[in-house]
Amino acid sequence: xxxxxxxxxxELMAGHxxxxxxxxxxxxxxxxxxxxxxxxxxxxxxxxxxxxxVGFALSKIDEAEAKASLDWLTGVGDAYTDELRALAASxxx
Amino acid sequence: xxxVDEFRxxxxxxxxxxxxxxxxxxxxxxKFMEVCGGHTHTIYKHGLEDYLPETxxxxxxxxxxxxxIPMGRVDDAIAIAEQPDVIMTSFGDMMxxxxxxxxxxxxxxxxxxxxxxxxxxDALKIAxxxxxxxxxxxxxxxxxxxxxxxxxxxxxxxxxxxxxxxxCNHVMIIPAIKAILDSPDLRLDGFIGPGHVSTxxxxxxxxxxxxxxxxxxxCSGFEPLDILESVYRLMVQVAEGRCxxxxxxxxxxxxxxNPKALQVIGEVMELRPHFEWRGLGFISHSALRVRARYSxxxxxxxxxxxxxxxxDPKACQCGEVLKGVLKPWECKVFGTACTPETPxxxxxxxxxxxxxxxxxxxxxxxxxxREATRS
Numbered sequence: 001x002x003x004x005x006x007x008x009x010x011e012l013m014a015g016h017x018x019x020x021x022x023x024x025x026x027x028x029x030x031x032x033x034x035x036x037x038x039x040x041x042x043x044x045x046x047x048x049x050x051x052x053x054v055g056f057a058l059s060k061i062d063e064a065e066a067k068a069s070l071d072w073l074t075g076v077g078d079a080y081t082d083e084l085r086a087l088a089a090s091x092x093x
Numbered sequence: 094x095x096x097v098d099e100f101r102x103x104x105x106x107x108x109x110x111x112x113x114x115x116x117x118x119x120x121x122x123x124k125f126m127e128v129c130g131g132h133t134h135t136i137y138k139h140g141l142e143d144y145l146p147e148t149x150x151x152x153x154x155x156x157x158x159x160x161x162i163p164m165g166r167v168d169d170a171i172a173i174a175e176q177p178d179v180i181m182t183s184f185g186d187m188m189x190x191x192x193x194x195x196x197x198x199x200x201x202x203x204x205x206x207x208x209x210x211x212x213x214x215d216a217l218k219i220a221x222x223x224x225x226x227x228x229x230x231x232x233x234x235x236x237x238x239x240x241x242x243x244x245x246x247x248x249x250x251x252x253x254x255x256x257x258x259x260x261c262n263h264v265m266i267i268p269a270i271k272a273i274l275d276s277p278d279l280r281l282d283g284f285i286g287p288g289h290v291s292t293x294x295x296x297x298x299x300x301x302x303x304x305x306x307x308x309x310x311x312c313s314g315f316e317p318l319d320i321l322e323s324v325y326r327l328m329v330q331v332a333e334g335r336c337x338x339x340x341x342x343x344x345x346x347x348x349x350x351n352p353k354a355l356q357v358i359g360e361v362m363e364l365r366p367h368f369e370w371r372g373l374g375f376i377s378h379s380a381l382r383v384r385a386r387y388s389x390x391x392x393x394x395x396x397x398x399x400x401x402x403x404x405d406p407k408a409c410q411c412g413e414v415l416k417g418v419l420k421p422w423e424c425k426v427f428g429t430a431c432t433p434e435t436p437x438x439x440x441x442x443x444x445x446x447x448x449x450x451x452x453x454x455x456x457x458x459x460x461x462x463r464e465a466t467r468s
Binding site for chain 2: 001002003004032034035036037038051053054055056058059061062065068069072075076077078079082083086087089090091092
């Protein structure tokens with residue numbers, strides 16, 4: 001729950017203004033990007049990286065930081081594996 | 094891969110270690126608190142204290158939201174879960190946290206419908222699919238998860254869902270740091286400020302720590318070198334007699350935080366007059382509740398909640414650990430009666446709790462690391 005998981009934006013989902021398809025460790029999940037939209041506008045684009053907390057993208061990061069975060073998370077062990085499993089089972093569309 | 098390579102660079106760690114040692118005044122001891130459980134994890138995993146002179150100690154703070162949930166609130170949540178037609182939903186981290194009458198897992202085994210979810214939006218989906226059930230989300234966490242809960246309530250409101258509510262236990266780090274600063278138990282020289290919480294609140298809310306209490310605070314990333322650099326920055330401030338808020342984690346944390354996240358929290362939630370933190374007791378204005386205008390989504394107004402305060406088990410010293418007064422291994426039940434498999438206290442339940450982190454990774458000895466870095 002406290003872990004921020006990095007993911008790469010694949011596409012903004014048409015018809016769901018707050019959702020984007022994001023690739024996390026190669027698996028694509030819908031993620032809510034409402035917290036990175038201001039006045040209904042977001043500057044997120046495919047290829048951008050975000051840190052995801054409990055289904056919401058909370059901050060935009062660069063690719064180097066995403067790789068560093070993934071490396072740190074891998075070292076966390078079970079807590080990260082559990083979080084990834086929970087994320088895989090999640091469906092917020 | 095720039096950062097990974099940099100952070101794994103033992104030579105840089107040694108260089109930082111040397112620069113930190115050079116800043117130590119002879120005969121003076123230094124104590125810095127790392128507020129966030131993620132930092133505690135890194136410190137134990139990489140044996141970071143072994144890169145520091147013995148006169149510098151790192152003490153662990155209250156920044157693990159699972160660890161600070163008082164037993165009475167767990168009992169309240171279970172009381173809600175056991176009411177007719179209720180589906181209680183919770184992050185996995187919360188499932189093993191013991192209340193006075195057992196944990197969510199115990200209650201689930203006894204027949205309550207308690208489901209693990211990854212996101213509050215998953216709970217919302219369960220509510221949509223089960224219109225004849227009352228779905229409650231056990232909302233926990235600090236400023237990192239509060240905006241997600243708020244967004245979910247706004248979504249439920251816009252969909253006019255009538256069977257969804259949250260049991261709000263969101264707590265805030267700023268009043269907790271203030272409580273520690275006001276506590277006579279501990280003399281601190283500065284703080285390693287949280288990372289992810291600060292992506293939401295930014296760095297400005299910490300300014301009172303420097304201004305009113307004369308302590309430096311450095312918001313820090315999670316890699317070992319981030320933390321060593323933050324300690325170095327704190328030592329430089331102490332040596333120069335400065336007290337400022339610095340942002341070591343600027344690559345992720347904007348100084349002003351995430352304005353949209355702060356706005357949605359403010360729209361849906363308001364401060365509670367007081368809230369009990371495990372180990373720290375009641376702290377004024379330290380937690381959030383649902384605003385009256387969203388009362389239709391507030392489980393505390395919908396359900397009969399006992400609201401009984403439950404004292405922590407006598408043997409458990411989580412309170413002292415959360416305040417940084419005791420190290421995990423100094424607790425009487427650490428590693429004997431209290432282990433990650435059979436936790437007595439919350440610090441052993443959450444993987445970010447200081448006790449679990451030390452139990453899993455605390456095998457580093459100063460001598461071993463010195464030897465490893467010498468070669």
